[in-house]
Amino acid sequence: MLKRPLIVLATATAGLATSAQANDPSWPDLRAALYADQSLTLAGNAIRIDTPYRTQDDTRTRIAASLRAPEGQTIQSVTVILDENPMPVSAVFDLHQPLPQFDFEATMRVNGPTPVHVVARTSDNRLLMSESFVKTSGTGACAAPPGTDPEKALASLGRMQLDVTAPDLTARLTQAGTEAAGTLGIAISHPSHSGMQMDQISLLFIPARYVHTLDVDIDDTPFARITGSISLSENPQVAISIPAAARAVAVTMTDTDGTVSRGQASVAGF
Numbered sequence: 001m002l003k004r005p006l007i008v009l010a011t012a013t014a015g016l017a018t019s020a021q022a023n024d025p026s027w028p029d030l031r032a033a034l035y036a037d038q039s040l041t042l043a044g045n046a047i048r049i050d051t052p053y054r055t056q057d058d059t060r061t062r063i064a065a066s067l068r069a070p071e072g073q074t075i076q077s078v079t080v081i082l083d084e085n086p087m088p089v090s091a092v093f094d095l096h097q098p099l100p101q102f103d104f105e106a107t108m109r110v111n112g113p114t115p116v117h118v119v120a121r122t123s124d125n126r127l128l129m130s131e132s133f134v135k136t137s138g139t140g141a142c143a144a145p146p147g148t149d150p151e152k153a154l155a156s157l158g159r160m161q162l163d164v165t166a167p168d169l170t171a172r173l174t175q176a177g178t179e180a181a182g183t184l185g186i187a188i189s190h191p192s193h194s195g196m197q198m199d200q201i202s203l204l205f206i207p208a209r210y211v212h213t214l215d216v217d218i219d220d221t222p223f224a225r226i227t228g229s230i231s232l233s234e235n236p237q238v239a240i241s242i243p244a245a246a247r248a249v250a251v252t253m254t255d256t257d258g259t260v261s262r263g264q265a266s267v268a269g270f
Contacts (some may be wrong), residue, residue, distance in 0.1 A: 010122050026083045027115060034079075034089070040129040042178040046070065047118050047130035055110055055134060058141035058231045063090075064105030065118045065130070074098035074123045080106075080232055082134075084114035086196065090231035093240065096222040098123055101181065103241040109141035109194070110134050143196040146206070147234050153191040158253060158261030161187040167186065167244050181241035182207045182267070184249055186214065188237070194230040208256065211236060215252040218242060223249075 031040070050064040063082075069075045078093040091106055116132045146153065163185035188211060196209030211228040226238060242249070248266040253259075 006236065010268045016134035026088070027117070028071040030081060030083060030088055030117075033190075034081075035119075035127065038127055040127045043067075043120070043128035047120060049115055049116060049118055049130055051105050051132050051134050052104075053135060055136045056137045058108050058110050058139045059144050059147070061110045061134065061141075062066060062105055063108050063134075064103070066101075066103045067118075067120050067128075068101045069099075069120075069122050073126075074100050075102045075120050076123055077121045078102065078104065079117075079119045079266055081117040081119065082108065082110060082114050083117065085109070086194070086230055087229040087232050090134050091238075092227040094225045094227070097218075097243075099241075099243075101241070103181065103183075104239065106232045106238045107236050109144075109233055110136050110178045110231075111140060111142045112136055112138060119182035142194045142230060145200055146193065146197055146265055148191065148192055153189075156189040158190065158255070158259055159189040159249060160253060160261060162249060162251060162263045164189075164242075164246070164249055164267050165266045166246075181192075182246055183239055184216065184242045184246075184251075185239045186237065186251055186263075187235070188214075189235055190253075190255065192230070192234045192236060196230075197245075210256055211253060212256045213252075213254045214221060215254075216239065216240070217250045217252075218246045219248055219251075 046068050048066045055061045063080060067075055067078060076095055076098045079089060080091040080118065081088050082090045090108055093104055093205050113135050116134055120128045122128065165183045167182055190211055192210045193206045193208055197206045199206055208230060210230050211232055214226040216224045224240065250264045253261050
């Protein structure tokens with residue numbers, strides 16, 4: 001899932017505030033609320049965002065990024081912000097085991113045309129930021145009717161399919177000086193109700209219920225926590241890079257109603 005080429009969309013603009021404020025009226029307030037007086041540095045090639053120019057399906061849009069920490073540093077956390085979504089902080093990746101490089105992707109609702117900001121916190125407590133922009137068809141994804149019957153969706157809620165892929169020999173040889181990463185793909189059966197959707201029969205709003213956290217353990221050791229939001233698509237798919245040496249993974253999902261489910265997988269041959 002993470003092997004597609006990533007499009008470099010970071011800008012080399014010298015003035016972060018000037019660039020963001022000119023095209024994004026929401027960003028100054030979001031930045032202040034989330035980071036107060038902390039300094040954000042344009043990441044350049046350290047963060048490469050991969051988003052479509054225009055969504056083919058507003059309710060299920062792939063948002064991805066590839067991050068590389070400055071030399072001697074590691075990545076501690078990554079925050080994905082869809083500025084114009086009802087819940088702008090759309091996903092947070094907290095790494096219990098900070099890494100010099102980290103890739104992710106997720107299927108998300110994009111409610112309307114929006115800037116996308118990816119902010120990484122490094123081990124020296126610096127904040128690196130890159131920005132992109134996604135155009136949409138204007139269907140209002142967060143209020144779009146569910147794709148499945150809400151009652152039927154509950155029957156399979158929480159089921160997970162995990163896919164663990166180890167880096168092959170070619171990947172190791174072509175990334176001289178770095179450790180090639182494996183990939184963990186997580187497919188979750190969950191209606192991901194936004195609280196803005198209407199039941200098509202009763203015409204009543206469906207209460208919000210979405211994936212709150214995904215706790216990832218690798219070889220029986222905590223590796224990462226992914227915090228979701230209503231921006232995650234129905235039946236979301238998430239993929240993250242994992243250390244090449246990983247042999248077994250376990251994922252615990254907790255949703256906003258307190259439902260807990262677990263999945264396990266291992267690299268083929270182990």
